[in-house]
Amino acid sequence: MDGPDLPDEILVDARGHRCPVPTLRLRKALEAAPAGARVRLLADDPMA
Template sequence: MITIDCRGLRCPIPVIRLAKAIPTVAVGEIVRVLADDPAAANDIPAWCRMKDQEFVAADGHAFDVRRRS
């Protein structure tokens, strides 16, 4: 698992950093995004749906995404 710290950054930066990080991990691995922008709670799951990645969980300001392809 890799962690991307986007705390203090506003939309769309957390999603942009997630998009750049996903290709760097193996299929099946998780990228954790730390983001305190309230929009991340909607933006990250929406990005996962659009890009066919698996939104695993949200826990406070941590969002886990599993690479599908």
């Protein structure tokens, strides 16, 4: 699925934020991501 115009990965670093912020940031990244892109969420709130 990777093409020359797709980034290897979109990183959403939401560490240090409490829920629902990580989820909201992930949603925003997914809405903006091109089809086939990989999105990685980093979160340290157990509720996220």
